[in-house]
Amino acid sequence: MDVSKNMLTPIAAVSVEQAEASAHLPKGDMWSVHKFGGTCMGTSQRIQNVADIVLRDPSERKLVVVSAMHKVTDMMYNLVNKAQSRDDSYIIALDEVFEKHMTTAKDLLGGEDLARFLSQLHTDVSNLKAMLRAIYIAGHATESFSDFVVGHGELWSAQMLSFAIKKSGTPCSWMDMREVLVVNPTGSNQVDPDYLESEKRLEKWFARQPAETIIATGFIASTPENIPTTLKRDGSDFSAAIIGSLVKAGQVTIWTDVDGVFSADPRKVSEAVILSTLSYQEAWEMSYFGANVLHPRTIIPVMKYNIPIIIRNMFNISAPGTMICQQPANEDGDLEACVKAFATIDKLALVNVEGTGMAGVPGTASVIFGAVKDVGANVIMISQASSEHSVCFAVPEKEVAAVSAALHVRFREALSSGRLSKVEVIHNCSILAAVGLRMASTPGVSATLFDALAKANINVRAIAQGCSEYNITVVLKQEDCVRALRAAHSRFFLSKTTLAVGIIGPGLIGRTLLNQLKDQAAILKENMNIDLRVMGITGSRAMVLSDTGIDLSQWQEQLKTEAEPSDLHKFIQHLSENQLFPNRVLVDCTADTNVASHYYDWLKKGIHVITPNKKANSGPLERYLKLRTLQRASYTHYFYEATVGAGLPIISTLCGLLETGDKILRIEGIFSGTLSYIFNNFEGTRTFSDVVAEAKEAGYTEPDPRDDLSGTDVARKVIILARESGLRLELSDIPVMSLVPEALRSCSTADEYMQKLPSFDQNWGRERKDAEAAGEVLRYVGVVDVVNKKGQVELRRYKRDHPFAQLSGSDNIIAFTTSRYKEQPLIVRGPGAGAEVTAGAFPIPDAWLSLSSGEIVQTSKDE
Numbered sequence: 001m002d003v004s005k006n007m008l009t010p011i012a013a014v015s016v017e018q019a020e021a022s023a024h025l026p027k028g029d030m031w032s033v034h035k036f037g038g039t040c041m042g043t044s045q046r047i048q049n050v051a052d053i054v055l056r057d058p059s060e061r062k063l064v065v066v067s068a069m070h071k072v073t074d075m076m077y078n079l080v081n082k083a084q085s086r087d088d089s090y091i092i093a094l095d096e097v098f099e100k101h102m103t104t105a106k107d108l109l110g111g112e113d114l115a116r117f118l119s120q121l122h123t124d125v126s127n128l129k130a131m132l133r134a135i136y137i138a139g140h141a142t143e144s145f146s147d148f149v150v151g152h153g154e155l156w157s158a159q160m161l162s163f164a165i166k167k168s169g170t171p172c173s174w175m176d177m178r179e180v181l182v183v184n185p186t187g188s189n190q191v192d193p194d195y196l197e198s199e200k201r202l203e204k205w206f207a208r209q210p211a212e213t214i215i216a217t218g219f220i221a222s223t224p225e226n227i228p229t230t231l232k233r234d235g236s237d238f239s240a241a242i243i244g245s246l247v248k249a250g251q252v253t254i255w256t257d258v259d260g261v262f263s264a265d266p267r268k269v270s271e272a273v274i275l276s277t278l279s280y281q282e283a284w285e286m287s288y289f290g291a292n293v294l295h296p297r298t299i300i301p302v303m304k305y306n307i308p309i310i311i312r313n314m315f316n317i318s319a320p321g322t323m324i325c326q327q328p329a330n331e332d333g334d335l336e337a338c339v340k341a342f343a344t345i346d347k348l349a350l351v352n353v354e355g356t357g358m359a360g361v362p363g364t365a366s367v368i369f370g371a372v373k374d375v376g377a378n379v380i381m382i383s384q385a386s387s388e389h390s391v392c393f394a395v396p397e398k399e400v401a402a403v404s405a406a407l408h409v410r411f412r413e414a415l416s417s418g419r420l421s422k423v424e425v426i427h428n429c430s431i432l433a434a435v436g437l438r439m440a441s442t443p444g445v446s447a448t449l450f451d452a453l454a455k456a457n458i459n460v461r462a463i464a465q466g467c468s469e470y471n472i473t474v475v476l477k478q479e480d481c482v483r484a485l486r487a488a489h490s491r492f493f494l495s496k497t498t499l500a501v502g503i504i505g506p507g508l509i510g511r512t513l514l515n516q517l518k519d520q521a522a523i524l525k526e527n528m529n530i531d532l533r534v535m536g537i538t539g540s541r542a543m544v545l546s547d548t549g550i551d552l553s554q555w556q557e558q559l560k561t562e563a564e565p566s567d568l569h570k571f572i573q574h575l576s577e578n579q580l581f582p583n584r585v586l587v588d589c590t591a592d593t594n595v596a597s598h599y600y601d602w603l604k605k606g607i608h609v610i611t612p613n614k615k616a617n618s619g620p621l622e623r624y625l626k627l628r629t630l631q632r633a634s635y636t637h638y639f640y641e642a643t644v645g646a647g648l649p650i651i652s653t654l655c656g657l658l659e660t661g662d663k664i665l666r667i668e669g670i671f672s673g674t675l676s677y678i679f680n681n682f683e684g685t686r687t688f689s690d691v692v693a694e695a696k697e698a699g700y701t702e703p704d705p706r707d708d709l710s711g712t713d714v715a716r717k718v719i720i721l722a723r724e725s726g727l728r729l730e731l732s733d734i735p736v737m738s739l740v741p742e743a744l745r746s747c748s749t750a751d752e753y754m755q756k757l758p759s760f761d762q763n764w765g766r767e768r769k770d771a772e773a774a775g776e777v778l779r780y781v782g783v784v785d786v787v788n789k790k791g792q793v794e795l796r797r798y799k800r801d802h803p804f805a806q807l808s809g810s811d812n813i814i815a816f817t818t819s820r821y822k823e824q825p826l827i828v829r830g831p832g833a834g835a836e837v838t839a840g841a842f843p844i845p846d847a848w849l850s851l852s853s854g855e856i857v858q859t860s861k862d863e
Contacts, residue, residue, distance in 0.1 A: 025206040029250035032059035035066070035218065035240035036255045040314045041157050042070035044107035049314065051164040053255070054213065063247060065218040065240040066161055068153025069104065072097065073219075076150040079128075083135040090132055098125045101156050113163040120159065124152055147220070148228040151178070154217035154236075162215040173211035177239060178228055180205050181221040189232050193242050193301070194224065202246055216243060237298040241309070245301035252307060253321075254294065255314040260322035261286070261293050263341045264489050268482050270580075271498075272489070275340060276320070279327040279437045282340050283309075285471045289343035289433040299324070327437060338438035338445055339492045344485055345431040348380060349400035350461055350475055353407065354390040355420035365391055371410045375402040381431060381473050383462045392462050394475055400425055426461060430481035434472045434488060446472055452491030454635040456582035457606020458484045479579070487582035498531040500581035502571060503589065506537050506559065509612060510589035518552035535578065538571045545574050568595070576605050588613045600627050603636045612642035617723065618716035621730050624723060644671065644717045645812050648830045653816065654724050657826075662818045664725045667784040669814030670804060671717040673831070674700045674708040675739075675780040677810040682778065688764035689757040696754070700810055704750035709739040711780070711793045718782040718791045725786050737794040739780065771797045777805045803827055 034057070036050050054064055068076070075097050082090035098121065105117050128149060135141045141149075155176060162174035180201045183191035218236025223229050231238045237254055244252040260274040261283070278286070278293075280303045287293045294309065302309055303326075312321035358364045365384070368391060372379060377399040384391045395403055407423045414420040439445045446465070449472055453460060462475040476484055490497045501517075503510055517532060524530040533549030542563035544550065550558065575584050586602055588595050588611040596615035600623070603609060617624055617640055631638045644650045657664065670676045677700050682691045692709075695701050701708050715734045722729050738745075740753075741760050747753040771778050776797040781804070784791045798804045804813055807829075815825040 025203045025247070026061070027246075027248045029248075030060040031244075031247040031249040032057055032062050033240055033244040033247070033249045033252040034062065034064045034255060035236055035252065036064065036314065037236060038067045038070040038073065039257050040255050041066055041068070041161070044104045046314075047104070047108055047157070047161055047164055050161060050255075051168070053314065053317070054165060055168055055170060059250070060212070061247075062213045063216060063243055063249070064161070064214065065216045065236060065243060066154065066157050067218050067236040069100065069157050072100070072153035072157075073150060075100075076153055077146070079132060080135065080141050080146045080149050083132040084139055084141045086136055086139055090136065091129070094125065094128060094132065101160075105160055108160060109163050109167070113166065117159055117163060121156065124155070128152065144227045144229065147230045151217070151220035151228060151230065154219050158215045158217045165213060165215070170213060171211055172213045172215060173209040175205060175209075175214050175216040176220075177217045177243075178220050178222045180216075181239065181242060182224055183221045183229060183231065184224065185229065190297070191221070191229065191231060193221075195242075195246070195301075197224070198242070199246050202243075237294055238301075241298045241301040244307055245305055248305050249307055251310055252302060253310045253312055255312055257313060257315055258292070258311075259313045259316055259319040260311050261291070261324075261341070264485055265291070265344065268344070269342075269486055269489050274319070275322050277327065278322060278324045278340060280324060281470050282435050282437050283324045285433065285435045286341055286343050289345055289431065289435070289471070289473070291341065291343040294324070338442040339434050339436040339449075341435050342485055342489055343433050343435065344481055345380060345433075346478055346481060347397045348394045348429045348431060348475070348478075349397045350392055350394050350426040350429050351400065351403055351407070352390060352392040352422070352424040352426065353411070353420065354422050354424065355414070355418075356389060358389060358391070358420065367410065368407065369393075371406040372403055375399070375406045377403045381462070381464050381475065383464045383475075394429065394431060394462070397427065400427070428478045429461065429475050430478040432474050432476060432481065432484050432488065434492075435470065437470060439470065439472070448491060449474075449488055451635070452487045453484055456483055456487035457634075457636065458487065458582075482579040483582040486580065490582070497529060497583065498533065498581050499583045499585055500533055500535045500575060500578055501585045501587060502536045502538070502575045503534060503587050504538055504568075504571075504595055505589035505592070506539050506555075507589060510537075510587075511556075513587065513589060514552055514555060521552065533581065535575055535581075536571055538566050538568065541566050543567065543571055545571070547578070568598070572598070572602065572605075572607075576602075576607055584608065585610060587611065591615065593619070597623075599638070600630060603627070603630050603634065603638060606634075606636055608637040608639070610637075610639040612640075612646070614643045614713070614716040614720060616640075617643055617720045618731055621723070621728055625728075640720075644720055645814065645828070646673065646831065648812055648814070648828055650721070650812075650814055650828055651724065653826070653828055654721065657816065657818055657820075658725075662820050664784075664786045664816065664818050665822065666786060666817040667721050667725065667814065668781060668817070670779055670807065670812055671714050671782045671814070672708060672780065673810035673812060674702075674705075675714070676807055676812060679778050679780060680807050680809065680811075682764070682768060687758065687761040689754070689761050692757060693754060704753070706740045706745070706747075706750070706753055711736040711738050714780070714782045714793045715791075718784055718793060721782075722784045722786075722791045725784060727784070727786060727789055727791075729789075729791060734791045734793060736792075739795065767795075775800055779804050803829070 034054060040050055041047055054062055075093065079090050079093050079097070082093060101121055102118060105114055105121070109117060131145065131149060135145060158174045162172045165172040180198060182194040182197045182201065184194060185191050216239070218239040219230055221229055221231055240252050240254065261278060262272040263275055264272040266272040280299050283293050284296050284299050287296045293311070299309070306326045308323050308325035310321050310323050313319050353368055369379065372395070377395050380394040382391070382393045404423060404425050408415070411420050411423060415423070434449055450460065453474070458476055458480050460474045460476055464473040465471070486498070503514060506514065514534070517534065521532050524532055534552060535549060536543060536545045537550065537555055537559060542559060543566045544555070544558045544563050575586065578584070584606065585608045588609065591613055593615045596613050596619065599609050599616050616627060627638070641649065641651045654664070674695060677695050678691050681694070682688060692705055696705055707713070715731060715736045718734055719729055719731050744753050744756055747756065768778060774797065776799055778795060779798055780795050782791070782793045803815070807813055809831070811829060811831060813827060813829040815827050817825045
């Protein structure tokens with residue numbers, strides 16, 4: 001044997017050194033790193049698409065990290081599992097892996113490139129068969145054996161892509177990252193990169209193959225002893241970040257099948273938006289809390305050199321994606337922009353360790369979490385009261401049984417002696433995290449978040465927030481998670497506010513309201529960012545329900561053709577259990593006592609109630625007080641403006657006076673649009689019965705005019721205003737002057753009443769004549785005498801220059817005499833009847849569907 005042939009001459013050695021020096025690894029912005037996952041590498045056509053993307057990149061140097069083809073990693077793990085289980089079908093499964101790659105290569109490549117790849121594929125599969133046979137015989141696979149087998153998917157995909165790029169005439173090399181990337185295994189199924197050693201090996205590799213385009217295997221690496229291993233979960237992303245930091249790349253682009261990072265899970269929040277930028281810290285927080293962004297480890301290598309990561313969609317090249325980079329906190333951040341996104345984690349349990357014996361005892365937390373560590377559980381979140389009286393933390397639901405058992409064993413003595421009162425487990429929890437770098441410099445973020453959750457009737461079980469304030473974390477019931485996520489997302493103006501509305505009573509007022517909503521819906525969405533959905537309409541006999549919203553141009557037809565029997569319980573359940581829409585509103589357009597009796601329960605469920613129905617506020621005093629107490633104590637809205645004065649701002653004016661410290665002395669007014677119309681037109685030679693008949697024909701009265709003329713409706717309005725003014729009166733405490741003659745109260749029908757009414761015209765004529773002789777007019781009024789704590793309803797006479805004498809049509813007029821408006825009462829005047837103005841007085845939380853048509857004026861001294 002000629003030994004000299006196996007030795008380098010001095011000249012040759014110098015040449016190699018010179019070659020290595022000339023091929024020194026350049027570093028800096030000239031490098032662009034790309035990473036393509038399994039979905040991107042899923043078929044021959046997709047691999048070709050990846051090659052095209054790489055070729056279109058104008059960067060001077062490109063380093064491309066690829067995963068195994070779609071599902072191949074799972075197939076490789078399955079091979080190992082079958083073999084160590086001594087399942088002979090591992091041979092068939094390996095053939096399937098071979099067939100998948102052979103078919104893909106034949107579609108993608110040709111000629112010598114195809115022959116070279118298939119030759120290598122045959123060799124690799126033969127070696128794998130031998131290794132799997134050994135695992136089969138032993139009935140066990142070491143971790144290094146398993147990692148060696150599984151890593152072949154990346155080797156094959158990298159080789160195929162490199163050949164695909166070479167087809168275009170572009171020089172390209174492929175890199176087995178096991179030759180370059182060195183990692184040290186740590187506990188908890190993770191590894192730590194050895195950056196110094198990896199950099200040395202990369203420089204040596206580049207000296208041998210100094211290509212401008214390099215295709216590298218993701219996921220796989222080696223230990224310091226050159227034993228094959230993997231980077232574990234999301235390893236390919238981690239590989240790209242590590243290699244990007246080693247070459248100090250200009251950017252690292254992660255190609256996926258989504259357009260970027262969403263502000264929330266789009267499967268839970270349909271209005272979630274793509275974020276244009278995220279800071280490293282924001283992306284880190286979102287990843288930790290389950291958002292499909294990046295694994296937190298991926299961000300660590302690039303942060304050191306401020307290398308941006310861009311998340312882009314391979315299947316939508318036109319989308320700019322999301323850039324993750326270093327962002328300075330804005331000290332002047334506004335509340336609406338400071339929260340970037342929301343993330344959730346489901347299937348958790350909350351463990352609460354509580355007891356007075358914990359306070360001031362050093363090491364208690366250490367003992368608790370030592371016990372948790374011993375059972376291998378993962379603590380997601382920790383919250384501790386400053387008094388040290390209790391510590392609670394969240395763990396995965398599947399691990400809580402072991403945690404609870406370990407804590408009971410560890411604290412057996414403390415529990416039996418009473419130093420600890422309990423170790424409590426709360427199942428079926430979720431975490432909601434609000435993430436944003438600018439939250440730290442923006443006051444009110446926490447208050448806004450909790451306000452949004454409270455208004456959606458969400459109960460928070462635990463809270464955690466670091467001093468950096470990059471995230472605010474709350475634990476809540478899993479069943480409330482989606483609703484909470486949508487409520488929080490809407491509140492921070494990341495999406496429109498969606499209102500789920502149920503309409504009870506599609507009669508005249510309900511029908512008018514639905515028509516107004518149809519006309520207003522587009523305006524509300526465009527101008528006020530409110531998406532209003534009518535989820536159900538129910539009458540006394542039939543109802544129609546929808547999961548996404550009823551088409552308001554077709555609701556009457558749907559109520560005829562698609563309706564089901566009316567069921568109020570099912571109707572409310574349909575609205576309250578809809579998790580997609582956190583804000584639920586019930587509009588009661590009836591005058592039904594039974595419907596009004598449910599308001600309290602609906603408000604407790606977190607459903608806002610809007611109504612013109614007077615029965616709740618004029619019913620039993622105890623029920624009214626209970627309802628108002630709940631309203632004041634909760635974040636649920638109860639709007640009843642339309643119960644008095646239809647569309648006029650009577651209730652809001654009264655509340656405004658009281659809230660500003662004014663004292664109500666007397667409220668007097670014409671509260672009935674029907675009776676206002678009758679007495680405004682009862683003049684000249686007209687008879688009372690003719691005017692009542694005209695009002696009935698025009699639709700101003702109830703089907704039976706006696707319902708209006710009895711004065712009961714006015715009495716209900718008086719009692720409502722009396723109670724709003726602080727008087728504790730029952731409806732029976734209000735004396736009412738009925739305008740229905742005693743003899744006509746027993747008429748069996750409205751027609752009979754109308755036929756007999758003319759016989760009393762002479763009596764009414766005398767009343768009018770007497771008033772006219774005194775220069776006065778007749779008006780039917782209600783009075784709240786706050787000073788004397790009483791109210792009354794009666795027919796009164798007023799001078800012709802009095803504001804009450806100057807009405808027209810069905811106008812209402814109400815005079816507020818207060819400490820401030822003692823000499824000149826505050827007057828509210830405007831239309832007091834009609835479906836249009838009544839429906840227009842219904843406010844939806846955070847928006848008015850239409851403005852009331854009333855005007856607020858103050859009487860002059862002459863009046």
